[in-house]
Amino acid sequence: MQRDNLTLELNALKAQINPHFLFNTLNNIYSLALRKSDKAPEMVLKLSDMMRYVLYECNSGPVLVEREIQFVSNYIELERIRHGSHVSINYSLTGNPEESRIEPLLLIPIVENSFKHGINAQMEKGFVEVQLNVVNGKLEMEVINSVPLNGTSLHDKGGIGLDNVKKRLELIYPGKHTIHIESLPEMYKVDLTLNLS
Numbered sequence: 001m002q003r004d005n006l007t008l009e010l011n012a013l014k015a016q017i018n019p020h021f022l023f024n025t026l027n028n029i030y031s032l033a034l035r036k037s038d039k040a041p042e043m044v045l046k047l048s049d050m051m052r053y054v055l056y057e058c059n060s061g062p063v064l065v066e067r068e069i070q071f072v073s074n075y076i077e078l079e080r081i082r083h084g085s086h087v088s089i090n091y092s093l094t095g096n097p098e099e100s101r102i103e104p105l106l107l108i109p110i111v112e113n114s115f116k117h118g119i120n121a122q123m124e125k126g127f128v129e130v131q132l133n134v135v136n137g138k139l140e141m142e143v144i145n146s147v148p149l150n151g152t153s154l155h156d157k158g159g160i161g162l163d164n165v166k167k168r169l170e171l172i173y174p175g176k177h178t179i180h181i182e183s184l185p186e187m188y189k190v191d192l193t194l195n196l197s
Contacts, residue, residue, distance in 0.1 A: 022051070024112065025075075028082045039081045046081075050074050058104035065097035065134055065196065072107050076130060079115050087119050088127035095135035100196040102139065103172050109161035110143050110190050116161075117188065118145025137197035143190045147183075162190070169194075 025047050032040040053071050057063055076091050083089065111130055119126035126146045133140045162181070169177045176195040182188070 024116065025050075025078060028078060032082060043078055043081055046074050046078050054105065062101035063104045065100040065102045065139065068102050068104060068107060069093065069097065069132060069134070071105075072111055072130070072132070075108060075111060079119070079128075083119060087125075088129075089119075090127075090129045092131050094131075094133045097134045100134065100137055100139075102194070102196060103168065106165065106168060106172075107141060107192075109165050110141065110192065113161040114143045114145035114188070114190075118147070134196075137195065139192075139194045139196055141190075141192045141194075145188050147186065147188055165192075 025043075029040055029043045029047065032043060050071060053067065057067060073091070073093075076089065080089050114128045114130070118128050127144075128146075129142075129144045131140075131142045166179060169179060173194060178191075178193045180191040182191075
């Protein structure tokens, strides 16, 4: 019964992510379509690839870290297309995931929140930095974003993103992770370390 309850709770948490992500990305495509941007079709194709991952690869337990990272990379590229060159988006990946596996859709809420609350809330001089390192069965992720000009972080106003990640980490990786969140006047920072072995 305890295992069944755990499975139900994990499925409920995953179900919160998918429509949340889809809604935000469709809004991105809609804004480009309104401007009749030539980038809208490219975004539709990327979203299609991402939804294929969500629908067909994320329902049978852990996935290859490489696939999860590709999903995150695609999301960041969608945001690059949407925002163009008037904001700073930096993404780096080091290490080698090899055959490591990870619970699917675990990383994307952190990245998604950084764009939603960093760049979208502050369209001028906004920035997002995402650094991923995977080595020897250990994943390290650092995500930093700007905060609105008034210095108030919208992260503090709630939302399912980071709370969802914390709950999933506690349920799936007890004693195998650390997550540190720092809210400063000029930036918001999330550091995640995850032992994949």
